[in-house]
Amino acid sequence: MIDFHTHILPGLDDGADFLADSLVMARMAWAEGTRAMVLTPHCHVGKYHNGRERIITQTSVLRQHFWEEGIPVVLFPAAEVYLHADLPGQVVDGDILTINDMGKHLLVELPFGRVPPYTEEVLCTLLHLGITPVLAHPERCDPLVANLHFLEQLVSQGILIQMNAGSITGDYGPVTAQRAELLVRRGWVHLLGSDAHSINQRPPGLSRAIRQIAGMVGGTAAHVIGCANPLAVLEGGNPSGFNQTLAPVT
Ligand SMILES: [Fe+2]
Numbered sequence: 747m748i749d750f751h752t753h754i755l756p757g758l759d760d761g762a763d764f765l766a767d768s769l770v771m772a773r774m775a776w777a778e779g780t781r782a783m784v785l786t787p788h789c790h791v792g793k794y795h796n797g798r799e800r801i802i803t804q805t806s807v808l809r810q811h812f813w814e815e816g817i818p819v820v821l822f823p824a825a826e827v828y829l830h831a832d833l834p835g836q837v838v839d840g841d842i843l844t845i846n847d848m849g850k851h852l853l854v855e856l857p858f859g860r861v862p863p864y865t866e867e868v869l870c871t872l873l874h875l876g877i878t879p880v881l882a883h884p885e886r887c888d889p890l891v892a893n894l895h896f897l898e899q900l901v902s903q904g905i906l907i908q909m910n911a912g913s914i915t916g917d918y919g920p921v922t923a924q925r926a927e928l929l930v931r932r933g934w935v936h937l938l939g940s941d942a943h944s945i946n947q948r949p950p951g952l953s954r955a956i957r958q959i960a961g962m963v964g965g966t967a968a969h970v971i972g973c974a975n976p977l978a979v980l981e982g983g984n985p986s987g988f989n990q991t992l993a994p995v996t
Contacts, residue, residue: 749938751910751937752785753788771949772812782822790827793828827853838875854882856887859887860887880906886922897934930962956968
């Protein structure tokens with residue numbers, strides 16, 4: 747399994763504070779089947795200044811520590827970028843790290859609990875720039891899942907969805923779990939992440955979620971979400987298979 751959303755790079759955001767935490771989190775993830783992690787520290791103007799060079803450098807440092815500690819989890823650099831009106835311009839300027847620095851996909855976080863009026867325009871501008879937005883855990887954004895037609899429109903235009911493992915397992919409550927299941931059953935979920943922030947709060951781990959997804963839509967679809975799709979995106983390609991057929995909104 748590939749964990750597509752983690753905050754284990756130490757000291758860069760509200761995730762792991764120290765290297766020791768990162769090492770424990772990686773060992774926890776490995777023990778339950780995660781073989782690779784995408785490092786996605788927050789990138790938020792005025793709050794977290796995590797530009798491309800900084801994240802790539804810190805990823806190399808953490809890789810070295812993993813090697814010295816004998817932790818075989820493979821690390822890929824990326825960022826969880828906060829949506830704002832100037833995001834496309836910032837991406838063009840080159841200081842925003844795309845997923846695995848391939849210049850093809852960007853993990854985008856919406857403001858908590860609201861969908862700004864410029865959301866679709868920003869996402870579509872990124873698409874026109876050749877960069878596919880990956881929406882970070884939309885199932886946790888009330889107004890977004892309240893309007894499934896808008897979400898369907900985004901997905902049909904090629905925008906990808908990353909769901910949090912804890913959403914489907916009920917860690918955020920039954921309402922979020924129901925929404926997560928709905929998105930999975932519609933075939934709108936492309937990628938899965940733990941969104942791990944610490945050893946205790948939102949720890950890493952995908953296996954329970956993968957088992958539940960397999961129970962809902964089958965083992966092949968679970969494999970696509972947990973392994974095949976993330977591999978494709980990390981290589982700068984497009985997800986395939988399970989998510990190509992969209993169920994109609996009813
Ligand atoms: Fe996150």
